[in-house]
Amino acid sequence: MSLLSARNIRFARGGRPILDGVDLSVGAGECVGLIGPNGAGKSTLLSVMAGLLKADGAVALDDRPLEQWPRAERARRIGFLEQGANCHWPLTVERVVTLGRLPHASPWGGEAEADRAAIARAMQQCDVTHFAERSVTSLSGGERARVMLARALAGDPAVLLADEPAAGLDPYHQLQVMELLAGLAAGGMAVVVVLHDLTLALRHCTRLCLLDEAGKVAADTAPADLLDSGALGRVYGIELVRGGHEGAPFALPWRRLPVEMRA
Amino acid sequence: MTATTQDIRAQCRGRGAQAAGHSGLALLLLLILFPILLTASFLIGPADVPAVDLLSGLFSGQASPAALIAFEIRLPRALLGALVGAGLGMAGAALQGYLRNPLAEPSLIGASSSASLGAVLAIYFGLSATAPLALPVAGMLGAALAMLLIQGLAGRDASVLMLILAGLAVQTLAGSLTSLALNLAPNPHAALEIAFWLLGSLTDRTNDHLLVAAPFIIAGILVLGGSGRALDALGLGERTAGSMGVDLNRLRWRIIIGTVLSVGAAVAVTGSIGFVGLVVPHLLRRVTGNQPSRLLWPSALAGACLLLTADILVRLLPTNDELKLGVVTGLIGAPFFFHLLLKTRERMR
Numbered sequence: 290m291s292l293l294s295a296r297n298i299r300f301a302r303g304g305r306p307i308l309d310g311v312d313l314s315v316g317a318g319e320c321v322g323l324i325g326p327n328g329a330g331k332s333t334l335l336s337v338m339a340g341l342l343k344a345d346g347a348v349a350l351d352d353r354p355l356e357q358w359p360r361a362e363r364a365r366r367i368g369f370l371e372q373g374a375n376c377h378w379p380l381t382v383e384r385v386v387t388l389g390r391l392p393h394a395s396p397w398g399g400e401a402e403a404d405r406a407a408i409a410r411a412m413q414q415c416d417v418t419h420f421a422e423r424s425v426t427s428l429s430g431g432e433r434a435r436v437m438l439a440r441a442l443a444g445d446p447a448v449l450l451a452d453e454p455a456a457g458l459d460p461y462h463q464l465q466v467m468e469l470l471a472g473l474a475a476g477g478m479a480v481v482v483v484l485h486d487l488t489l490a491l492r493h494c495t496r497l498c499l500l501d502e503a504g505k506v507a508a509d510t511a512p513a514d515l516l517d518s519g520a521l522g523r524v525y526g527i528e529l530v531r532g533g534h535e536g537a538p539f540a541l542p543w544r545r546l547p548v549e550m551r552a
Numbered sequence: 553m554t555a556t557t558q559d560i561r562a563q564c565r566g567r568g569a570q571a572a573g574h575s576g577l578a579l580l581l582l583l584i585l586f587p588i589l590l591t592a593s594f595l596i597g598p599a600d601v602p603a604v605d606l607l608s609g610l611f612s613g614q615a616s617p618a619a620l621i622a623f624e625i626r627l628p629r630a631l632l633g634a635l636v637g638a639g640l641g642m643a644g645a646a647l648q649g650y651l652r653n654p655l656a657e658p659s660l661i662g663a664s665s666s667a668s669l670g671a672v673l674a675i676y677f678g679l680s681a682t683a684p685l686a687l688p689v690a691g692m693l694g695a696a697l698a699m700l701l702i703q704g705l706a707g708r709d710a711s712v713l714m715l716i717l718a719g720l721a722v723q724t725l726a727g728s729l730t731s732l733a734l735n736l737a738p739n740p741h742a743a744l745e746i747a748f749w750l751l752g753s754l755t756d757r758t759n760d761h762l763l764v765a766a767p768f769i770i771a772g773i774l775v776l777g778g779s780g781r782a783l784d785a786l787g788l789g790e791r792t793a794g795s796m797g798v799d800l801n802r803l804r805w806r807i808i809i810g811t812v813l814s815v816g817a818a819v820a821v822t823g824s825i826g827f828v829g830l831v832v833p834h835l836l837r838r839v840t841g842n843q844p845s846r847l848l849w850p851s852a853l854a855g856a857c858l859l860l861t862a863d864i865l866v867r868l869l870p871t872n873d874e875l876k877l878g879v880v881t882g883l884i885g886a887p888f889f890f891h892l893l894l895k896t897r898e899r900m901r
Binding site for chain 1: 652781784785787788789791792794795796797799841842843844
């Protein structure tokens with residue numbers, strides 16, 4: 290059963306359709322990779338699914354329309370990790386992660402036992418505990434990305450929507466973040482993650498949703514099937530070199546296709 | 553639960569308590585300092601009345617000269633100083649949190665000068681003499697226009713530069729319109745009155761001033777004081793704040809209305825007193841761990857303390873004419889602004 294589902298989403302900006310009748314749903318235990326060329330509407334779709342952007346169509350959380358959910362309750366169920374997330378103030382790492390408990394906060398009370406447990410767990414999961422006292426503005430890009438992910442996880446969401454959490458990270462930290470997301474999904478969370486790196490997407494996601502430049506879903510299937518269908522190469526306009534390692538398929542972008550062969 | 557998780561949690565608690573301790577200590581110091589300064593402000597003045605007489609006059613209810621001075625002059629001055637300082641401090645902290653910019657301040661974004669303009673017009677056209685409420689209302693209208701103009705000019709995602717420039721534009725406009733009122737003043741006496749009023753002061757403010765301004769300033773402080781959590785979330789970016797359940801539209805109106813109420817009403821009765829909202833949050837930022845929510849109430853308290861101190865200073869300094877309060881806060885604040893700019897420049901290098 291799907292936890293969060295978007296049906297027939299249409300969104301246009303300046304007369305140009307960004308999303309044109311997109312369907313996407315995610316259930317508990319799934320790590321769905323949202324991929325597609327630049328400008329295909331991946332981030333827009335994620336914002337719509339998070340309830341941050343109004344679009345035509347229907348988004349439902351637990352089969353109940355998203356707009357019927359009270360703001361705070363929706364914030365408790367859906368975690369959202371903004372692209373290039375950052376903190377404007379030089380707060381300590383622990384304070385930033387603590388902010389993730391905001392949707393759970395009572396109007397007057399301080400931190401409860403459950404809050405502290407969730408904060409400690411999120412910091413441990415994202416491997417940021419050893420620099421909990423450092424200022425978030427003094428961190429490297431990789432460290433900061435993990436802190437921001439910890440902030441989103443501290444809210445104990447059932448659904449996590451992450452917009453390019455691996456962008457700008459070195460391979461080690463890219464793998465670290467993706468392994469964490471895949472692990473969270475394996476633990477019962479519903480994860481949708483926007484990715485540009487096809488290798489990471491094919492390796493770590495349970496399902497891939499490929500958006501094309503017209504804002505339509507070109508494919509929504511398991512990574513291996515997506516590779517077999519040839520849709521990836523057509524939509525991106527590239528030639529892929531395919532291979533396998535340890536029984537899992539991978540693909541390397543090799544060269545651009547001539548313009549007339551692009552989808 | 554594993555031992556390591558327990559360790560981490562214990563550590564977290566310890567650290568949390570430590571950080572809270574710092575801001576708690578600062579708040580405690582301010583809480584001790586505030587009543588002392590309030591009392592000092594009440595006891596100090598040009599008329600050499602013994603403290604005992606003033607206090608007994610205040611509490612006995614007898615119609616002695618000392619009681620008159622205590623009730624009609626000293627009390628409104630001290631209370632108004634505390635309230636105006638608190639309003640300006642809170643507005644500064646809230647604006648900085650909302651605009652995510654440590655240089656934001658009611659006077660720098662033109663809210664104060666526009667409120668002055670509103671009040672000057674109310675004085676100029678004699679409205680303040682016929683209807684006591686006209687003064688704060690005109691001040692708030694001026695502040696409201698400035699806030700809306702800044703919104704329109706700079707937008708919410710404005711850069712520091714755009715914000716400062718928009719503030720400058722609004723200030724210039726309000727300043728020249730104020731000058732126009734001075735220029736066209738019916739007689740030299742009226743012009744002098746407006747000019748003196750513009751310098752910002754708590755001198756000769758009566759209980760009437762206190763009564764018309766206090767409800768608005770207090771309402772503004774309460775409106776802004778409730779925005780802490782939303783401001784914390786906003787520090788992580790608008791979209792993230794939205795995903796955490798913050799209603800951004802509501803927050804924007806909250807900040808606008810709170811600033812208009814507190815700054816508009818404060819400036820309307822005291823004249824423009826600048827830089828309190830800039831200096832105070834900056835001094836407190838480190839002890840509050842840079843968190844916008846922890847900065848709000850301490851800033852209100854510290855703003856009150858700062859203004860009371862400055863107002864005590866102007867009465868103690870042996871000058872021929874009493875220095876105007878706005879002049880003193882400007883003299884303290886402007887170097888501070890230079891200091892902040894230098895720091896910003898270093899960061900940009």
